[in-house]
Amino acid sequence: MILLPSNHNLADRILRFICWICGSLVLSFFAFLFFDILIQGYEKLSIAYIFSNSLNAGRAGGIAPMLVSTFLLLLLSLVIALPISIGSAIYLAEYTNEKQWFSRFIRLSLSMLASVPSIVMGMFGYAFFVIALNLGFSILSGALTLAAMILPLLIRNIEDTLRNIPDIHRLNASALGLSKFRTIFQILLPMANQGIFLALILGIGRAMAETAALLYTSGYVTRMPDTIFDSGRSLSVHIFDLSMNVPGGEQSAYGSALVLVLFLLSINILTHWIGQKIQLRSIT
Amino acid sequence: MFPHTRDTLLFFTLISLVGISVICLLFIIFYLVSESSIILSEINLRHYFFDDSWHPSENQFLLLPMIVGSLFITIGAMFLAIPLGIFTAILCQFYVPNWLSQSLQRIVEILSGIPSVVYGFWGVVVIVPLLATIQAPGTSLLAGVIVLTFIIMPGIVLIANNAFQNVEKMHLHNAIALGLSRYSIIRHIVFPSAQRGLLSGIILQSGRAIGETLAVLMVCGNVVQFPGNIFEPIRTLTSNIALEMAYAMDLHRSALFLSGLILMLVVLTLILLAERFELSTKTT
Amino acid sequence: MASCSPQQPTPDLKRNKPITLSGKLTITGSSTIAPLAAELAKQFEKQHPNTKVDVQTGGSSRGITDIRRGTSDIGMVSRKLKSNESDLTSHLLAKDGVSIIVHKSNPILELSEHQIKQIYLNKIDNWKLLNGMDKKITVINKAEGRSTLEVFLKHFNLNNTQIKPSIIIGDNEQAVKLVANNPHAIAYVSIGTAEYDIGLGVPIKTLALNGIPANKKALISKQFPLSRELNFITKENISALTIAFINFSQSKTANSIIEGFGFVPTHP
Numbered sequence: 001m002i003l004l005p006s007n008h009n010l011a012d013r014i015l016r017f018i019c020w021i022c023g024s025l026v027l028s029f030f031a032f033l034f035f036d037i038l039i040q041g042y043e044k045l046s047i048a049y050i051f052s053n054s055l056n057a058g059r060a061g062g063i064a065p066m067l068v069s070t071f072l073l074l075l076l077s078l079v080i081a082l083p084i085s086i087g088s089a090i091y092l093a094e095y096t097n098e099k100q101w102f103s104r105f106i107r108l109s110l111s112m113l114a115s116v117p118s119i120v121m122g123m124f125g126y127a128f129f130v131i132a133l134n135l136g137f138s139i140l141s142g143a144l145t146l147a148a149m150i151l152p153l154l155i156r157n158i159e160d161t162l163r164n165i166p167d168i169h170r171l172n173a174s175a176l177g178l179s180k181f182r183t184i185f186q187i188l189l190p191m192a193n194q195g196i197f198l199a200l201i202l203g204i205g206r207a208m209a210e211t212a213a214l215l216y217t218s219g220y221v222t223r224m225p226d227t228i229f230d231s232g233r234s235l236s237v238h239i240f241d242l243s244m245n246v247p248g249g250e251q252s253a254y255g256s257a258l259v260l261v262l263f264l265l266s267i268n269i270l271t272h273w274i275g276q277k278i279q280l281r282s283i284t
Numbered sequence: 285m286f287p288h289t290r291d292t293l294l295f296f297t298l299i300s301l302v303g304i305s306v307i308c309l310l311f312i313i314f315y316l317v318s319e320s321s322i323i324l325s326e327i328n329l330r331h332y333f334f335d336d337s338w339h340p341s342e343n344q345f346l347l348l349p350m351i352v353g354s355l356f357i358t359i360g361a362m363f364l365a366i367p368l369g370i371f372t373a374i375l376c377q378f379y380v381p382n383w384l385s386q387s388l389q390r391i392v393e394i395l396s397g398i399p400s401v402v403y404g405f406w407g408v409v410v411i412v413p414l415l416a417t418i419q420a421p422g423t424s425l426l427a428g429v430i431v432l433t434f435i436i437m438p439g440i441v442l443i444a445n446n447a448f449q450n451v452e453k454m455h456l457h458n459a460i461a462l463g464l465s466r467y468s469i470i471r472h473i474v475f476p477s478a479q480r481g482l483l484s485g486i487i488l489q490s491g492r493a494i495g496e497t498l499a500v501l502m503v504c505g506n507v508v509q510f511p512g513n514i515f516e517p518i519r520t521l522t523s524n525i526a527l528e529m530a531y532a533m534d535l536h537r538s539a540l541f542l543s544g545l546i547l548m549l550v551v552l553t554l555i556l557l558a559e560r561f562e563l564s565t566k567t568t
Numbered sequence: 569m570a571s572c573s574p575q576q577p578t579p580d581l582k583r584n585k586p587i588t589l590s591g592k593l594t595i596t597g598s599s600t601i602a603p604l605a606a607e608l609a610k611q612f613e614k615q616h617p618n619t620k621v622d623v624q625t626g627g628s629s630r631g632i633t634d635i636r637r638g639t640s641d642i643g644m645v646s647r648k649l650k651s652n653e654s655d656l657t658s659h660l661l662a663k664d665g666v667s668i669i670v671h672k673s674n675p676i677l678e679l680s681e682h683q684i685k686q687i688y689l690n691k692i693d694n695w696k697l698l699n700g701m702d703k704k705i706t707v708i709n710k711a712e713g714r715s716t717l718e719v720f721l722k723h724f725n726l727n728n729t730q731i732k733p734s735i736i737i738g739d740n741e742q743a744v745k746l747v748a749n750n751p752h753a754i755a756y757v758s759i760g761t762a763e764y765d766i767g768l769g770v771p772i773k774t775l776a777l778n779g780i781p782a783n784k785k786a787l788i789s790k791q792f793p794l795s796r797e798l799n800f801i802t803k804e805n806i807s808a809l810t811i812a813f814i815n816f817s818q819s820k821t822a823n824s825i826i827e828g829f830g831f832v833p834t835h836p
Contacts, residue, residue, distance in 0.1 A: 004378055004456070004460065004466040004469055004470070005460060005465075005466060006465070006466045009465055009467065011465070011467040011468075011471075012465055012466050012467040015374070015467050015470065016379055018371055019371045019372070019374050019375035019379055020375060020379070021371075022367065022368045022371035022372050022375065023371065023372045023375040023376070025368065026368055026369075026372045026437065026441075027372075027388075027391075029434070030391075030395055030434075033403075033406055033434070036406065036410065037402075037406070083301065084301050084304050084305060085305075087297065087298050087301030087302065088298070088301050088302040088305050090298055091298040091299065091301070091302045092302070095295070095298070106302065106305070106306060108556075109305070109306050109309045109310075110305070110309070111552065111555045111556060111559065112309060112313065112548075112552055113305075113308070113309045113312070114555060115491065115495075115548055115551035115552040115554075115555050116312060116548050116551075117494075117495035117497065117522055117544065117547050117548060117551065118495060118497060119495075119497040119522050119525045119526050119529075119544070120316065120525070120544040120545075120547065120548060121312075123525070123529055123540075123541070123544065124311075124312050124315055124316070127315065127319075128311070128315065148308055148312070151305055151308070155305065179287070179288035179290055179291050180288070180291040180294065180295075181288065181290040181291050181293075181294045182290075184294070205397040208397075208399060209397070209398070209399035209400065209401075210399075211399060211400070211401045211498050212497045212498050212526060215526075216529070216530070236399045236401045236402075237401075239399075239401050239402060239405050240401050240404070240405070240498055240502070242405075243404070243405040243408050243409070243502060244408075244502060250409055253405050253409075257402045257405060257406075260398070260399065260402060261394075261398060261402070264394055264397045264398060265394055267397075268390065268393055268394050268397070272390070
């Protein structure tokens with residue numbers, strides 16, 4: 001970020017004024033939102049809240065089942081999506097070049113996949129995973145749908161990371177007579193670590209925010225899921241249900257929203273911290 | 285094929301993984317199209333624009349109010365979010381000290397990760413009652429625009445920040461050396477450079493805005509009508525699907541799928557447009 | 569009627585022999601019945617720890633489609649079965665009605681059928697025309713496909729195209745929530761849902777229809793005009809687990825649960 005010199009002319013002053021107004025407006029609105037959630041949700045926050053079951057349609061009790069469902073959904077969708085996306089990204093980055101028709105076809109397909117609105121994805125997930133494959137309303141159905149949604153994101157990011165690795169490394173490996181397999185797994189992938197990790201975080205963020213698609217695939221049940229074949233409610237679905245369908249559910253919704261925001265906050269801090277560590281390691 | 289057997293194995297594994305992604309997408313497209321075809325064969329396209337109303341139980345399939353609803357709410361939100369977002373980014377990049385800039389960026393990152401349900405929930409408990417005091421019922425086009433603005437604004441700030449940071453430092457140094465004022469530099473050098481990236485990012489965010497379902501469902505009132513003023517309730521295409529999909533049968537369902545397909549095509553066009561802009565940034 | 573399922577032997581229901589039941593039941597359908605079904609499910613699971621009963625909403629039509637398709641074991645339908653649904657069997661669960669609700673602070677105590685019709689047709693658009701407060705009426709209507717909407721329309725002889733609502737909602741509870749938050753709103757919901765929420769302290773109240781108050785007594789005595797059946801429906805061949813659950817929901821223990829939700833049990 002370069003500090004530009006200010007000549008204190010009128011245009012500069014006006015621009016600065018406008019920017020400060022906009023900036024303050026934006027910040028104050030978001031601050032208002034955040035503090036509202038913080039203050040109203042704080043009363044709900046306690047160890048009991050996080051670890052106990054929910055009662056009375058969510059008005060009372062805790063959000064343990066929702067947290068578990070959310071966690072399972074995330075984990076499962078990543079487990080499904082990661083191998084496919086890393087594999088596809090490696091293929092695209094290392095075996096094709098950007099101008100080939102196949103690569104462009106896949107890029108187009110991925111763009112199309114990314115453009116499916118989440119509710120439409122939900123419809124598809126319902127008809128295919130829930131009904132046709134007879135998985136029923138379950139964490140598995142939800143995770144499969146989520147995986148399909150984050151696939152384009154993951155592939156795009158990992159592929160970009162791989163392509164950004166300078167060719168010199170590949171040439172060196174080739175000169176040394178290394179097999180493609182070794183080149184990829186022992187040289188390129190470790191270098192792409194940070195990028196892959198970042199893509200992962202983006203994927204998690206996207207998956208956590210998803211609500212509409214989950215409504216129709218993993219269901220509404222407030223019970224603690226025993227297996228991935230059980231129905232479960234993610235935290236976002238819980239907030240939605242509380243604010244729309246449960247009179248008097250606002251308090252609990254505030255609490256859940258607070259938990260969600262705090263969780264995202266910690267992921268963000270974690271990401272930056274790990275990102276810094278990786279950078280330090282690559283320098284030394 | 286490859287000198288090492290490992291490589292051949294790897295190649296085929298990768299190809300199959302890529303294949304899964306493509307098959308997944310083709311499935312979804314195929315499913316969408318086949319479900320929509322039912323109504324396409326029965327009801328002429330004209331009906332979506334010229335029927336009397338949307339009452340599928342009476343064979344009325346006028347989609348126009350919802351298309352208009354989606355359009356208005358997206359344009360309204362972009363209208364607010366783009367200037368606010370860009371000016372905030374300018375503030376962040378050029379008018380505040382470095383430490384503040386970094387913190388602001390982190391805050392915006394977190395904000396962009398918050399699920400839209402949280403914003404929707406906040407809209408229900410704060411914005412809608414507020415608007416209700418001006419004009420009942422409170423759930424309205426305006427409420428939807430406000431909530432949607434909250435949702436896409438962090439994304440726009442992030443993109444703008446990114447675009448501004450990607451301006452060649454050399455250009456800025458040269459400009460400073462030539463004695464140009466801050467305002468001139470921002471207006472005549474930074475902006476043109478960042479234009480393409482900005483445009484591409486904005487188009488992507490508009491795609492996200494159009495696809496937003498639950499948050500707008502929560503605050504818009506969901507009445508199928510052409511809004512007379514911004515305080516009147518509206519229904520978007522996405523909320524329409526979410527509201528009625530589960531309860532819809534046969535022809536009704538097919539009509540909803542068709543609207544989903546249309547949505548997807550619109551978002552796809554936007555994404556492809558955005559990519560064209562981004563690619564041209566890379567070459568210049 | 570009991571058919572053999574691969575899991576357990578045909579139960580001898582009349583003699584109440586304790587049987588170990590296991591397996592999973594899926595119940596889908598009307599969102600009015602869903603909370604009740606969920607509670608029944610919970611109690612049933614307590615009695616038979618190896619079972620799992622999942623309840624999902626989706627509307628009465630969904631209940632029927634899912635049963636036919638075989639994706640659910642029991643369907644929840646908040647109306648009588650139609651003539652073209654004779655391939656299915658209905659098991660009466662409870663009686664319910666549809667009542668108009670307004671905010672607790674609204675001075676209006678009852679409305680006539682004509683008045684309600686006028687309100688929904690937007691011919692009466694201000695409470696003061698009914699000797700109430702001088703505020704516009706916020707009319708809440710249900711989205712298409714819900715059977716509560718159908719019951720309402722049929723009784724008042726209206727077409728959905730004629731109604732000019734201010735807000736459209738999806739489920740009963742949404743209507744309750746909106747009315748609770750808005751002193752000038754009017755909506756119609758299942759009596760059971762309304763009574764349940766009033767019991768929880770939600771600030772709404774039901775209005776008498778044509779002089780008959782919307783409560784259980786009127787439903788039992790069959791005087792309340794807008795009443796309807798709540799049914800569990802099944803196909804011809806059903807598993808022992810399904811039979812057990814249906815029997816449970818029609819038993820005396822279930823009656824108190826049904827009453828707790830504001831509905832009227834039919835097997836006293």
